[in-house]
Amino acid sequence: MRERGSNKSFQINDDECRRLVDSIAKDNSIFFHNVIIRKETATKFERIWNCKGIQNTFEHFRKQHVMDNTPYFLNQISQLYINGDDQCNKIKREDMRYVPSWDDYLRVRDQTTGVVTYTITSKVQNRNWMFRLIDVGGQKSERKKWVNVFHDVGVVVYVMSLNAYDQMSNDDPRVKCFDEAFDVFRQVASNPVFQSTDFFLFLNKIDLFEEKIKDVPFTLFDSSFDDSLKNDPTGVIQYVKARYKAIWNDCPEEWQEKRALFFHLTCSVNTSMMQSTIASTNVVLIKRKMQKASIL
Ligand SMILES: Nc1nc2c(ncn2[C@@H]2O[C@H](COP(=O)(O)OP(=O)(O)OP(=O)(O)O)[C@@H](O)[C@H]2O)c(=O)[nH]1
């Protein structure tokens, strides 16, 4: 993060921290992938991350799409180093200090490219069911590939980040993330191929959202939003749901009785929560399929 001379709160007043920033900036080796972070470098990062000017700078830049997992990893940077020899292949197992935890693993950004298919088995009403989950990438460059999987879809799971209400799109910094999410939902929900397909809308990153909304008012996204509710998670969630419902109801009237829209508040990094969300999604999916086939 570059120091911003024009705003005093972004300045690094601490000499030690300033010296460390300079030394890191000069160390080109740390900007490559698969780099080994040594204890010395990790300690430098920790010292810099805890500096007031850097924290203020981060709060400012996070609106422009700093990855949501950044604080998670930087808050424990002093644990994320490998204490070993110069080359990767020379490191002995006992010298490897950092082994990713399950939580670390879940927080790694793993951008989907193309179309990735998974098979999930799930027990519903004492019977084993097999589901095919087709994962597509959310980035703009990926969306043109979606059309290839639009046929023969049992249910659409649309995941949006509640936490992004103060962020701008990664694809277009002039567009707010929420506006982009509403717009993409409109395009998918109004596609005639889905006129009788149920949608599950996952309002995700509820953990990060609930923390952020305490300090960052929702009026940053919509200045006309009720001022008395601007830091109220429930009020904001109601607003978000209402926006999606309005888009849903804008679709042709004759589609309404053929399909339904379900909301779930989710935290993808909470495994037990996701297991029960997916299980209840599967139950609804099967019941709805049976209803449509007039079995129930
Ligand atoms: N704290 C928290 N982090 C989350 C949650 N859901 C996803 N993340 C993190 O958000 C980042 C993005 O996750 P991805 O799985 O790459 O996101 P994606 O939506 O599939 O992105 P594309 O593949 O580009 O479409 C990762 O670092 C995840 O760990 C959540 O509910 N809470």
Ligand SMILES: [Mg+2]
């Ligand atoms: Mg993905």
